[in-house]
Amino acid sequence: VKALVVDGGLSLVTEHPLPVPDADQTLLKIRKAGICNTDLEIVAGYGGFTGIPGHEFVADALTGPLSGQRVVGEINVACSACDFCLRGLPTHCRNRTTVGIRDHPGAFAEYLALATSNLHPLPDSISDDAAVFVEPLAAALQVLEMVHISPGSIVVLIGAGKLGLLVAQVIHLTGAHLKVIVRRSKPAQLLQTWGIQTFERDMVEAQSADIVIDCTGTQDGFADALALVKPRGTIVLKSTYVGLAQVNMSKLVVDEITVVGSRCGRFASAIRLLESGLIDTESLIEGRFSIEEGLLAFERAAQPGALKYLLEF
């Protein structure tokens, strides 16, 4: 089985063993998978993960009750028994593994065995290309689960990359006054196509946002968010990265800012929204590579300003 493997760097392995599904798992044949910034961070050492990365995918179920169906899969595998699972927070399960991120093989391989209860069959109206975005779109929607963004909110988004462009589309649907700060022309053009206002950093006043969403994926994002948010406002953190950020905690206290972290979201909501046709995912795809060309795909995905690169099987 061909697979990309992280082990102090990324390499292509051509004879990785075929996964054998447990009784509660389904064997999946991956159709397509997407490279996300977390994958790039994992190759850089985030979380100390070793093994097959990859957590955005669409696949065919080969075994189990969904056999023969096209599916996407939730990435957190929960124990169903710990206190967080019992409180209805399976994505925070104390014993969880996470596909391609923590103690669980990922989707950058021809086959993957995944808990059957994590799978969602896909309606025919969602293409393979769009289906790869179910996971990041669910993560984008999680912003709205964690924070009430109302039509009257002034929202500034920083970091118009892969995830930021999905978050922007989701926020745009709320009717909020959304301002996206962009540095590059490619995301600026996309956003304008979608009817979303773009600004250069200097054009957005300090302390002018009710809510700032930080999708920069860098340590510098937070200081910028702190400058942009109003007193009593909210900063939503949407990115993980290696290392610690230097934070002016006193400003949080003095301005009574709320900071909310937000991670994985619900697949069902993302599937509904993709079916509605309200989200443009196709424009986010910049390249397609076979698994054999996986290292090249990662190289391209790591270019500054790169959007989505797909691996095809």
Added chain:
Amino acid sequence: VKALVVDGGLSLVTEHPLPVPDADQTLLKIRKAGICNTDLEIVAGYGGFTGIPGHEFVADALTGPLSGQRVVGEINVACSACDFCLRGLPTHCRNRTTVGIRDHPGAFAEYLALATSNLHPLPDSISDDAAVFVEPLAAALQVLEMVHISPGSIVVLIGAGKLGLLVAQVIHLTGAHLKVIVRRSKPAQLLQTWGIQTFERDMVEAQSADIVIDCTGTQDGFADALALVKPRGTIVLKSTYVGLAQVNMSKLVVDEITVVGSRCGRFASAIRLLESGLIDTESLIEGRFSIEEGLLAFERAAQPGALKYLLEF
């Protein structure tokens, strides 16, 4: 006029000019004032303040409509005209000055001129000693303004110093399950007297708190709070300090933690609560010094584990 003055260090000035009140100000004769950690931070350079520090006080009004009455004073002087003032957030006024903290003389002097609209007359039932605690008690109550702490909440408080001991008493009144982490015997004994559970750090499980309140006033507090809070839980920041903290932002994202800064609170609530007799302030007082002994009082207040030192006039 005798005053303590910060100017690259703290000194006692004996011939400071008598303040002349503006039309909208009242001239106050200070009766007592309390030294708080912010004052110690200010002497250490926080906020770049120069002039007379001090913002916890009780005084006699010598002029204006409250002349002859004993009063306490809100410390943020607002412009009443900026967007934050007009939104009902005068403590966040864009043009605000803050008594003894920002562009406004403080209370460690025999006299202070302060906006009359900032003053609250005191009921006779509140002693001068207790009145000095109106400002920090209001700041403690602000935790409850910013975060809903319910009777079922598991709350862990770290940093059982001057402010922490007030916050603990306030949280205790909510019926929440409050656990205070203490290192020193003095605060431990006080808390136990009040019927509040105390713990050594090692005795509190990681990820066990719905809400962690960080009153440590140090950069290390946040990492500790992050270890103690449950996924989807809340960290309340209650302290300001010089410098930046190193923060693991990725953990905020992965565990979907909310961080809330909290600063000054409403004097009216604090006065009501002091009148009710439900808060023990007297046990927090460790020493009393005349203004002439002010430098010695600051030295004592800066000792590790010191509780409240009062300056008397």
